Amino acid sequence: MIIARTTKVVGASLASLTTLLYALPALAQSATSAATAAAPAAAAPAAPAINSGDTAWMLTSVALVLMMTIPGLGLFYAGMVRKKNVLATVMQSFAITCVVTLLWFIIGYSIAFTNDDPANPGKFIGSFAHFLLNGINVNSINGLAPTIPEYVFSMFQMTFAIITPALICGAFAERMKFSAMIIFMSLWLLFVYAPIAHWVWGGGFLGGLGVLDFAGGTVVHINAGVAGLVCALVLGRRKGFGTVNMAPHNLVLSFIGASLLWVGWFGFNAGSAVASNALAGAAMMNTQVATAAAALAWMFAEWLVVKKPSVLGIISGAVAGLVAVTPASGFVNPTGAFIIGIVAGVVCYYAAAHLKKMFGYDDSLDAFGVHGIGGIIGALLTGVFADAAINPLGANHSIITQLEGVVVTIVWTAVVTWVILMVTKMLVGLRASEAEEEEGLDITQHGESVAE
Amino acid sequence: MIIARTTKVVGASLASLTTLLYALPALAQSATSAATAAAPAAAAPAAPAINSGDTAWMLTSVALVLMMTIPGLGLFYAGMVRKKNVLATVMQSFAITCVVTLLWFIIGYSIAFTNDDPANPGKFIGSFAHFLLNGINVNSINGLAPTIPEYVFSMFQMTFAIITPALICGAFAERMKFSAMIIFMSLWLLFVYAPIAHWVWGGGFLGGLGVLDFAGGTVVHINAGVAGLVCALVLGRRKGFGTVNMAPHNLVLSFIGASLLWVGWFGFNAGSAVASNALAGAAMMNTQVATAAAALAWMFAEWLVVKKPSVLGIISGAVAGLVAVTPASGFVNPTGAFIIGIVAGVVCYYAAAHLKKMFGYDDSLDAFGVHGIGGIIGALLTGVFADAAINPLGANHSIITQLEGVVVTIVWTAVVTWVILMVTKMLVGLRASEAEEEEGLDITQHGESVAE
Amino acid sequence: MIIARTTKVVGASLASLTTLLYALPALAQSATSAATAAAPAAAAPAAPAINSGDTAWMLTSVALVLMMTIPGLGLFYAGMVRKKNVLATVMQSFAITCVVTLLWFIIGYSIAFTNDDPANPGKFIGSFAHFLLNGINVNSINGLAPTIPEYVFSMFQMTFAIITPALICGAFAERMKFSAMIIFMSLWLLFVYAPIAHWVWGGGFLGGLGVLDFAGGTVVHINAGVAGLVCALVLGRRKGFGTVNMAPHNLVLSFIGASLLWVGWFGFNAGSAVASNALAGAAMMNTQVATAAAALAWMFAEWLVVKKPSVLGIISGAVAGLVAVTPASGFVNPTGAFIIGIVAGVVCYYAAAHLKKMFGYDDSLDAFGVHGIGGIIGALLTGVFADAAINPLGANHSIITQLEGVVVTIVWTAVVTWVILMVTKMLVGLRASEAEEEEGLDITQHGESVAE
Amino acid sequence: MKLVVAIIKPSRLEEVRQALNSLDVHGMTVTEVKGYGRQKGHSEIYRGTEYAVHFLPKLKIEIAVEDALSDRVITAIREAAQTGRIGDGKIFVFDLEHVTRIRTGETGAAAL
Amino acid sequence: MKLVVAIIKPSRLEEVRQALNSLDVHGMTVTEVKGYGRQKGHSEIYRGTEYAVHFLPKLKIEIAVEDALSDRVITAIREAAQTGRIGDGKIFVFDLEHVTRIRTGETGAAAL
C-alpha cells in the first residue's frame, strides 16, 4: 500500500515540474490554481502580535545559521581537500551564500513560503506575488511564524536555503568548474529547494500528509545528500582517485568548521521552534545529546575497526548526529535523541568508510554518506521516537508517512538534479580540465594561492 | 548654497577642536555651554521600562559586534599581509580592543553619549560627568535607548568605538611601529571618534541637522576610511612597494574574517534598531541583500576585467556592501539595499584596483578604498532611497543633508588625524625601521613568529 | 578562627567523598539524608512563568559558552603546542565536549542541580532521580532559574560542565594518552565537578555559607587550575623540557581562540544572571573592563621586563582577566572590575613566567598559572569589591568566607584529582610512550597529521 | 658512488618511487623546491595588483647509488617522470666521495 | 658542467633572477633553507621561557651551467645578492658529471 500511495505522490510531484517550469516566466501568475482542495497548512493565528523575546531569539538564530555556512561549512570542507583546492572550496560556500541570498530575495521566498490564498495554500508551489519581497513590509507577519516580523522569518528561512546547496559541494569537491557551480546552484535552488521547502513547510502536500520534519531532515539533508550523490555520479571521480594521496590537508580547519556547525545548529534546530520557549529548549537539548552520542559512536566504531580514534572521525560523527536529529529535534525526548545519535554515528561511519568503496563513486567529502544517510535515519526515526509530551504535533507520528516524505524527496531531487546537471553541462561544461584539476582549482579557477 | 552652509558647519566643527582640547583636562566641567540652542536630539521617553526581549537582542548584538573585531577584522586583515607580519596584524586588532575598552569606560562613553542636560544636549561634545561610568548603575537608562539598561547600551556603543579605529589599521599595515599605533589610536578615539559619534548620535549638531546614519556610515566607515588615507599618505609606502611580491599570504584567514564580519554585522546594523522588532528585521534583510549584491557585483566586475573571479574579490565586495548599507540599513527597503549593494561593489572595486594605482598611495589593505568610498556611497544613497514606510524618521531624507554630514566628517577626521599623527611622530616616531620592516613586524615588534 | 572553621568544612567535604562513592551505584537513592538541616538554598519562586526575553538570552548564552570550548579553547591551546600535537590538542576539547554532554544528560545535571526536596537541598550532593533527565519535560522549571525552561537551564549548566575539564588539558598538553584522558575526564566530571557545582550553586553547603561565586571562579577556574597542577605534577615534564624548543607553533590559532573565549564569555558571565536584565548588563560591562585591563597589564608588565609586548602576552592577560572577573562579574561595579583586572594581569604574568620556573613543574599551557591563580584572585577580590548597589546578594561579602570557599575547593579537587589519576594510571597508564611523544600525538594517538 | 639528483613534477613522485623500487633502490631523500625554467609560471592578481609567479612547485629527489647502478637509475627516473610536457625537469649526477650510515658507522656501498 | 649553489637572503631572489636572465641563464631551482653562521639569530620569549632561534631563513639557488659560464654566473650572483651586511651568504661550485632533460632525454649542455 505504501508503495502505491508513494508512487502516486511521486507522480504528482513530478507533474509539478511542468507546472513549475511553466509558471516561472509568468511571475505574477497565481500557481495555486493547480493545487485544488489542498488542506489548510497552518492555522491562521487569531491576533498575531510580535513578541520581542521570540524575535530576539530568531534574530540570533539567523546569525547562527548563517555562521554555519560561512565560515562553518566552508572550513569544514576546506580542511578535507588538498591544499591546492582550499581557496576554491571556501569560495563555493561564500559564492553560494551570495547567489542564494539574491534569488531568495527575488523570488525564492515567495515560491516557498507564501501563498496567494493562505487559507488554501498551493500543493506544489507557493505564490509568485512577492517578487523582490513586494508587499512585505515592517508590519507583515507570515502565518507560519505568527509572533515575529515577516522580515525575520524570511531571513531565517533564507539561511536554510543558503546552507542546503552549499552542502552539496562536498560531493564534487576538487573538480567542478566554478562557472558551472554557479549556474547549477542557481537552478537547483529554484527548481529543487524552493518547491520541496514549500511541500513540507510552506503549506504544500507533504506537510499536509503529516510528514514530520522539524528543522529540515528531508528539505535540507536528504535533499542535499541525494543531489550530491547524483553530482558525484555524473561528474565522475577525481583524477587519480584511488592512487594519488588525497588526504585532508589541514583538519584544524575542519575542526573549526565542525565546531561552528555545532554551535550554529542551535539556531537551526532550536530556532525552528520559531519562538523562544520550552520547545526551543527541548530542541536544543536533543541536538546536543544526539550530536555527542553520534560523535562518540563514530569515534568508538572507528577505534574498534582501525585501532585509532581520529579527529576526522569524531567531527564527522558529530555532523552525522546533527543531521539525524534535525527532523527529530522538536518531536522526540532526549532519550530518543540519544538513540538516534548512536544509530546515526555508527551507520554513517559505515556509509562513509565502506559503502562508498563498495560502489566506487567518489562522493569526495561524503555529502551523501553523512547528509543523505544521516537525514534518512533521522527522518525515519522521528516516526519512531516522536513524543507527544514534547510536541503535540508529533502525536500521529508514523514511520510510513515519514518514508513517503523521504521517497518523494529523493525522487524529486534525484531527477531534477540530474536534469539541471545536463543543462549546465550543455551551457558551460561541468568539470575543470585535467590539467586544471592537477594544478589545482585555486590557481586555475581563481588565480590565487595560499602561500606557506 | 550647500557649499556655504557646509563651510559654516565645518568651521564650527573645527572650532570645537579648541573647545575639546580645553575641556578635556577639566573632566567634570560642563561643555554644553558651547552648544547653545541645540535642537533636542532624542525625545525623552515618558516612562522608560526595560524590555527583556530588546535587552536579549542587544546583549547578543554586543557579542556579535565584538566578534567583528576579534577575531573577525583581525583575521580579515591578517590573511592579506605577508606571513612575517601576520601576528603583528592580529595584535593590532586585539590591542585596540583593549585600549578602547578602557578609554570608553574612563571617559569616551561620557563624552559621546551623555549630556549634562539631556533636554539641551551639547552641540559638539557631551558630558564629562560620567568619568569611570560614575553615576551609572543597574537602574540607569539612557534616553537614546529607552527599553534597555544603560550598561547594555554603553557596551553596545563600546563595540562600535572598538572597531572603528581597528579598521584604520588596514591603511598602514606592515610598517607602523606598535608603540606609535597605541598612542595614535588612543588620541584618535578621544579626539575624532568620540566627538563625531556625539555629533551624529549623541545629540550633537549633525543629528540635529537631519543627517541620517542608521548604523555608522559617517561615524564609523567614512571616518575610519579617511583617517586611513591620511595615515597612508603620512607614513608613505611600504619598502619595496611595486617591486616586491606583497601578495596575501593566506586568504583562508581572510575568508574566516569576512564571514565573521558579515555574521557580526547583523549585530551592528540590526542591533542599531536598539530593539528586537520589525525595524531590526528590516535592517537585517537589507544588510543581507546589499552584501550579497555587492559581493557578486565586485566578483563579476573582476571576472570581466581580469578574467577570473577571486576569493579576495568576492569577500572584499561583501565588506564593501556591508559598509555601504550600514547608514541605510534602517531607512531603505530591500530593493534600495539591492541597488546600494551593486553600486558599492562596482565602485569600490574600481577604487581599490584602479584609483589607488592612479594616485600611487599605499593604502595597503584598502581601508579607504572600501570603508571610505563604500561609506560615502552608502551615506549619499541613504538620502536617495530612504523609505518612510520602513522608518518614518527617514521621511525628510535629502542627499544634500547627507552630503553635509559626509563633508563635515571628512574634514574633521582628516585634519585631526593629521595632527595626531604629527604628535605621535614627535613622541615615538611612526614607522618601524627599514631593517625591521624587512625582517617583519612579528619578530621585531613582538618577538614572536609563526612556525610552519 | 578561619583556619579552624575551614578545617571543619574541609573535613566535612572529604567525608562526602565516601558518601558520593557509596551513593553513585544506587542511582535512584536519595542522598539528601546525609544533608540534614541544610539551609534552603534558593527561595522557590511564587508563580514561576517563562519569560521569552530571558529565555532568548539564555538560549543565546548556551551557544556562546559552547563556542568557548569548541572551537575557542581548542584553538587557544592548539596554537601553543608544537605542530606535531595540534590535532591531538583540538581533539581533547572536542572529545571532552561529547563525553561530558552524555554524562551530564545521564546523571551529572541531576547530581549537581536537582534535589529530592528542593526546600531542603542536599548539603553535599543533589538527587539521583533525574537519571537520563527523567521527569524533566517542556513544562519543567528549576527553582534556581525560575523564568526559563528547565531544558534551557540544564543546557546552560552543561556548557559550564564541558569547559571546566577541557581547561585542565592545558596542564598535560603534548604527552597524555588519549584513552587515559577520556577515562580521567569522565571520572573527574562526576567526582569533582558535579559535587562542587552542587556545593556552590545547587543548594550545597558552600552557597549556604555565603560564598559568592557569580559565574564560576571556584567551581570552574580554581577547580580546573588546581586539577591541572596536580596533573602536571603527577605526569611529569614533557620529554626535552628545558632543552628542546617548545615554542608555540601558530599563535594565529591562539588569537582566534582567545577572541572567541572573550566573546563567548559574555554568555558565561552575563548569562549567569540567568535573565535578560540590568544585572546581565553589569556583568557584561564588568567582564569587558576587567579583561581589557588584565590584557594590557600583562602586556605592559612583559614590555617592561622583556622589552617586547607579545601577542601571547596580551591574549594570556585577557584570559586571566576573564577568569578573575568571573566570580565577581555580577557583584562588583566596573571600577572594581578594573582593579581586579589589573591585579590579575600582573600576578598571572608573574605566575606563568616566573613561579612555574621556580618550582620547575611543567604546567605546559599554564592551566594553573592562569586559571588557578586568576580564579583565586577573583574569588578573594569579590569579597573585597562586591557592591550591594549592583547586586543585593553581595551585601554581606567577606574575604574570609571567600577564602573558605577557595580552600575547600582546592583541597577537594587536589585530593580527588590525585585519586582519579592513580585509578586511571592503573587502568591504562597516563602518558604516551617516549617514542610516541617524540613522533607527536597527532600521528601516534590519532593516525592523522596536518600537511603543509 | 654517485648522487643522482632529479627535479621532477610533484605529481610524478609515486611513479618514480615505484620505478626505483623495481631496481631495488630503496632509499632516497625528497625536498620541496621551486623551479624556474622554460615552463611558464602564471600571474596572480589581487585587487588589481598583478604578481608574476615565476617559480613553480617541483620536487627534488636525491638518490645515492653505486656507480654501476647510476645509468639504470637515470633511465628509470626519466621514464617514470616523463609526461612529455615542458617542465618535466632534469636529472643531475654528481660524484659522491664518501657515505656513512649514522646508525652503524658503515661506510661506502654498505651504507646505502 | 658545473652546479653553482648560492645561499642568499630571501629578499634578494628577484635581483638574482634578473641578473641571471641578463646572462641568458633561464633555469634554476630554489629551496627554502635555514642558515646558521656569523649572522646572529634572535631569541623569542613565550611566557617567560626564552627560545634561541639560531637559524635564519635563507634561500638556496641551484643553477647548472656550462663550465665556461660559471665564473660569470658567480659574479652576477655575488653582485645581485650583496647587501654588505653579515649573512649575505655563500656561493659553492660543484662539478656536475651529467645532466639529462627528462622531457626529451637530451644530455649535457643541450639539456640545460
Place this chain on the structure above:
Amino acid sequence: MKLVVAIIKPSRLEEVRQALNSLDVHGMTVTEVKGYGRQKGHSEIYRGTEYAVHFLPKLKIEIAVEDALSDRVITAIREAAQTGRIGDGKIFVFDLEHVTRIRTGETGAAAL
C-alpha cells in the same frame, strides 16, 4: 674543500649543532626534507581510506669545510645524530671546487 651533507632525524639538530660548535665549525645550512629508506613509514586512515605515508620528516644539514676537517666533522655528526634506531640517516661527502662569500668576495677557506 668538502661539502659534508648529513640527513638526520629532526630531533637531533640541536646536538649536532653543538657538536659542530665544539669543532669550531660555525656555519651550516639546514633544509627540511622527507626521507625514504629502511625505516618504515606509517599509514593514515581517513574515513576508511588508507594512505601510506612512505616519507618521513628528516633534516638535511650541509656544511662546507676544509679538507682536513672533514673527517672530524663526520665523526662529530655521527656521534651527535646517532640514536641507534633505524632511520638515523646518512652522511655524504662531496668535493667542493669553489667557495665565495657574497658579502666580501673572499674565496676558498677564507670564505667559510
